[in-house]
Amino acid sequence: MEAVMAVIASLEDRQAELSRILARQHHAFLRDGPPGVRQRREDLRRLKGEILRRRQDIARALNADFGQRSARETAIVELVPLVRAINYLSRHLPGWMKPERRRVSPYFLFGRAWVVRQPVGVVGIVAPWNYPVSLALVPLATAIAAGNRAMIKPSELTPATSAVIRTIVEAVFPADQAAVVTGDADVGALFAALPFDHLLFTGSTAVGRKVAVAAGHNLTPVTLELGGKSPAVIEPGFLPLRAAEQIVFGKLTNGGQTCIAPDYVLIHEDDRDAFVEACGRVVAKRYPCGFSGSADYTGVVNAHHYDRLAGLVRDAGERGARIVRLGREEPGRGQCGRAAGARVMAPVLLLDVTPQMAVMQEEIFGPVLPVLTYRTIDEAIAFINDRPRPLALYYFGTQSSLQDRVLERTISGDVTINGTLLHYAQDDLPFGGVGASGMGAYHGREGFMALTHPRGIYRQGRWNAATLLRPPFGRLTDILTGFLLR
Numbered sequence: 001m002e003a004v005m006a007v008i009a010s011l012e013d014r015q016a017e018l019s020r021i022l023a024r025q026h027h028a029f030l031r032d033g034p035p036g037v038r039q040r041r042e043d044l045r046r047l048k049g050e051i052l053r054r055r056q057d058i059a060r061a062l063n064a065d066f067g068q069r070s071a072r073e074t075a076i077v078e079l080v081p082l083v084r085a086i087n088y089l090s091r092h093l094p095g096w097m098k099p100e101r102r103r104v105s106p107y108f109l110f111g112r113a114w115v116v117r118q119p120v121g122v123v124g125i126v127a128p129w130n131y132p133v134s135l136a137l138v139p140l141a142t143a144i145a146a147g148n149r150a151m152i153k154p155s156e157l158t159p160a161t162s163a164v165i166r167t168i169v170e171a172v173f174p175a176d177q178a179a180v181v182t183g184d185a186d187v188g189a190l191f192a193a194l195p196f197d198h199l200l201f202t203g204s205t206a207v208g209r210k211v212a213v214a215a216g217h218n219l220t221p222v223t224l225e226l227g228g229k230s231p232a233v234i235e236p237g238f239l240p241l242r243a244a245e246q247i248v249f250g251k252l253t254n255g256g257q258t259c260i261a262p263d264y265v266l267i268h269e270d271d272r273d274a275f276v277e278a279c280g281r282v283v284a285k286r287y288p289c290g291f292s293g294s295a296d297y298t299g300v301v302n303a304h305h306y307d308r309l310a311g312l313v314r315d316a317g318e319r320g321a322r323i324v325r326l327g328r329e330e331p332g333r334g335q336c337g338r339a340a341g342a343r344v345m346a347p348v349l350l351l352d353v354t355p356q357m358a359v360m361q362e363e364i365f366g367p368v369l370p371v372l373t374y375r376t377i378d379e380a381i382a383f384i385n386d387r388p389r390p391l392a393l394y395y396f397g398t399q400s401s402l403q404d405r406v407l408e409r410t411i412s413g414d415v416t417i418n419g420t421l422l423h424y425a426q427d428d429l430p431f432g433g434v435g436a437s438g439m440g441a442y443h444g445r446e447g448f449m450a451l452t453h454p455r456g457i458y459r460q461g462r463w464n465a466a467t468l469l470r471p472p473f474g475r476l477t478d479i480l481t482g483f484l485l486r
Helices: 002-032 037-053 055-066 071-097 134-145 159-172 185-192 205-216 240-256 272-286 303-318 377-385 400-409 444-450 475-484
Strands: 100-102 112-119 122-126 149-153 178-180 198-202 222-225 231-234 264-268 322-325 348-351 368-374 392-396 414-417 452-459
Touching (some): 002 149, 002 185, 037 055, 037 134, 055 071, 055 159, 071 444, 122 134, 134 149, 134 159, 134 198, 149 185, 159 178, 198 205, 205 222, 231 240, 240 368, 240 392, 264 272, 264 377, 272 368, 303 322, 303 348, 303 368, 392 400, 444 452
Parallel strands (some): 122 149, 122 198, 149 178, 198 222, 231 264, 231 392, 348 368
Antiparallel strands (some): 100 112
């Protein structure tokens, strides 16, 4: 009983601490007013500079948290998108901040109307563990570009990286402009329940539902970047090696721990075996030293997720799936003599999968790829539409009629055609899901718009038609009303 009371008291202390930080940021926002374009760009410049100065610290922290993560992959998938996003925000910020003229009705001929993008105040950012740097600091950069203050709650599963994020933020911003708070899932729940002016959450669909409920009590607007089972559709007869090159890249980047990784493949039944053989060739080419101790392959973030992935494969095998292990090797040391990293899982293809298997019931988030077959493209479309709407969709093919049919008849977040993941790297595209895969969008202009309020302003002229519609009403009122109702 004493232990339970101590936990409750500790949580109450954390809640009070979080509330104090939020109150200070709200007070500072109201005290100082919206920053000008010069200040925002200077803040972004300093943030970028500190990120680059801490590049080696970031790589070491991520390697420690994942047990094995390539510094080069960290640069490619974390730092490059982050720095490019900051550059893009800074470059386009002056244009986004300009008041936008709007049309005035002829009946109000001498009036003027315009829209200004007003910062909302304090933005809460809940970041996940799979890309803990970019998915914390891209939203932060977007909030700063939009003129807001921000509080960040990084994942407790990547503590070394969270410490580096805190160091970066504290080196650039005062605590009343940006702050990092750490803690476990209980602290995350307290964080989501704070009365932010906007809350941006990246994580699982299950936790996203809880975040939306918590935010709803405060009527806090939310942007939810969730996950789901993103399909890769390969049209009949498409070159198997070309599809395999791209799908293996998307599936094995970050060890498969990517929210937009292809979660399963839909391929024509006549093409499946050639695709499986091509995947084996691609894996052997991309990872000639195997996976244990590989300098280029990322381990599973913790033992729980490793066991979960192993359980998905085991369940599928017990239910009749054929397990194809790619690049299989003995544990201990990699083929090139490097010491084995912790929790490394070699990629697995699953054939003859059925919808009832656990691997088709939840997002995989690891190097396990079910390969399902279809006989007609309409079967593939129906299979996708029978499931929650995915965060991403991938189409491989050259027949525009089939491509258009798939894109028109399915609903998802963004799409990459004849590739994977790379829609995320397009700074001028919005990024977001739909339904179970998310709510709202950010990145680039859409991020700026999401974290600002479109404030409409009308300046009345000396004369307008409304002056003729005031009491006492009479015959002229009826004539004008009739005219306006035409």
